[in-house]
Amino acid sequence: MVWGKAVAHIIKEDLSVVLAGEAGQGIQTIEAILTRLLKRGGFNIFATKEYMSRVRGGVNSTEIRIASHKVSAFLDRIDILIPLNRESLPHLAYRTGENTLIIGEKDKIGAQGMLDVPFTKIGLELGNAIYANVVAVGMVAGLLGIDRTLCSDYTAEYFARQPEDVRLKNREAVTRGHEIGVNLARETIWIEIKRDPGIAGDIMITGGEAVALGALAGGCNYLCAYPMSPATSVLVNMADYSKRADIIVEQVEDEVGVVNMAIGAWYAGARAMASTSGGGFALMTEGISLAGAIETPLVVHVAQRPGPATGLPTRTEQGDLNLVLYAGHGVFPRIILAPRSIEDAFILSRKAFDLADKHQVPVFILTDQYLMDSYYNTPLFATEELRIGKYVTETKEDYARYRLTENGVSPRGIPGHGSGIVRVDSDEHDEGGFITEDFIETRNRMVEKRLRKFDAIREDIVTPILRGARDYKTLLIGWGSTFHALSEAMDRLDRKDVAMLHFSWLYPLPTGIREYLARAQTIVIIEGNATAQFGDQLKLATGVDIGNRILKYNGMPFSVEELVEKIRPYTVRS
């Protein structure tokens, strides 16, 4: 196999750099410094990582796209591969080709045609092999022409909390790498990527941070969770915010405790969120039903990973829509949101709290590992207009928690706020909240009351995005985190007869979808699961059975290239 060629590489507009190494080799550090450095240098950045479920060894890799324009999706293509261990090569072989330039330590990696840069040797010259990864950072920065001073200053800033000599050594390491990169750019690798001064004010946050920040903006002041990949980042971020914001963050003994605690917190007037992944959510299902029965609002974030059971703990999938949709025994309304992007993760996570509070139903934020762990530069979120909805009433003496109302929503009081008494009961109950077994009347009224809430929920639906040709012949349908990859694939296909309809509000579905479908000659559903779970929902809602399916379930996200290839056959030949 030929691992790339070492001369006269020309890369234009959009560069995909992949750094790979074993867990514990500092790939995360490289990614963190490099992406921020490049962004400060004025480049558009996208980063995503894939990693193994282990603390040491194996192969983890990070893809960093550096582009003249905004980029926000995963590419298979690797322009420059920087492997820090030998095992990285076979691990990533399916994504490399003759145009992949491999840069690294030749005696360690041993790939033909690779560019030899002795990161470790330089590290050792500075006193320790651990500086090798920062040498690599400097090299990439140098390649892209990042200012030397910016490079060394930022590196020193990054290690600000380290002892003086560590800080200085890292600074030196990055400078040594920078020099190598500058030379490479002069002699072997020609990179033409424009800088965009407009992005200076952009932020870079991961999906996990966006969910946590969105929750915070939604007034979340109680976060409980039991650690589980890939949801843990939300727990950790909220814990971090709790240093300055009034939030109770509690790591609970198990997910059953998590959901029941979150419900108790809402009952007492907090805005609580439970955050988990599929396995943990499975344990919460009885609690979801409790929220449905006692009409206590609830927000649950479910970051999907491939199942069944433990599955692939660090990988991605869109396989838990059915789980979230059908979780909980009995019949009651719910809302399912699946953010399509980092921005949307912030917006919808915030919105989830008002929706839950307003309609007194469980609201799910359905994300996945890919969204959790990816980021790109995006304009600072507008927060000026944001307000936290107030839906709690001060109770009076004659308060009854489940007062029958026209729209099904009874004013929600909380204990200690007003002179009324607030009774909630998981048993079927009467208007006062007391247990009842009256099947002649009360039971039916309560079931119907709860279901009436669907009408008001429907008025709040966020409609799907239609993107692409107005007079489309082929309609692509997706949901959640596939948005950016699908968009870029569509742009690459550059067809006048293709459009995509993308959903981030999954349930209940809006009316009017059938009209979108009717206008297409060919409909293709694209989902990150093996059975097109959302396709089944569309069929229920519209009667249309979408037979054309592009499904992925190996644990990796859809790449732009594979979508282009798989969509192409469905476009009308012209």
Added chain:
Amino acid sequence: MTANRFNFEQTIDIAWCPGCGNYAIRRALLAALEELGLEREKVVMVSGIGQAAKMPQYINAHFFNGLHGRALPPATAIKACNPDLTVIVESGDGDMYGEGGNHFLHATRRNPDITLFVHDNMIYGLTKGQASPTTRLGMKTPVQVEGVFEKPLNPMALAVSLDVPFVARASAADIDQTKEIMKRAILHRGFSLVDIFQPCVSFNKFNTFKWFKDNSYYLDDAYDPTDRVGAFRKALEEEPFPLGIIYLNNDRAPFEENLPVYRHDKRPLYQRDFPMEIIRDILKQKT
């Protein structure tokens, strides 16, 4: 019964069997709440499912009647979100030590300032007579057809071993003493457990009022509940079982007092406005 603000004016339909020990526990509780001078608007009764767990339905105060075994997590959260409330959990031996066992273990670690009353009838009452974690050895039931051979759980020894700061046992056969123990449990700062012997007249023909009387005795004034090792030794005693406060630790700070949200501001969460500037600040650091 004399006027009691925690009682209902109208007669209520109570789902317990005639002669059930739960009536005595209810009378003790009503009296305890009244004598402590608590306000109805500030008392939240939390329970799971079971006959014991129906108690909140029969007390005129706030209630959260949740899922079987799951009373402690919401109770902990309710107290954490609003420390001004008095939170009382009503549970059964199956509800708490069986289905809810893990929550019990971890509530002891968290130590919320809530009070837990377990109506220990040594049987699953509501589901009609299967063995519970505290059913005595040898008892035959429609499920344990050869008699229970799994060792009964000792809630007192378990609680002392976990340093639950208030561990007591009471008996429905003695309303007055039960009331006194309840009052002290409610007043105690931190997690308090009172396991209350409760005869089940329908499904436990063995552990009757008489059996409980014959097999228990009150600790006397000479007993020192603050000595943990001594308390553990006491807790291990069975048939006869000691009644009264078995263990007391006044030095454990409750969960809520450790929460940073109350360090500079004592207001319950619902009274606070969220300052959006914090989000703006966090976002600005992400540029």
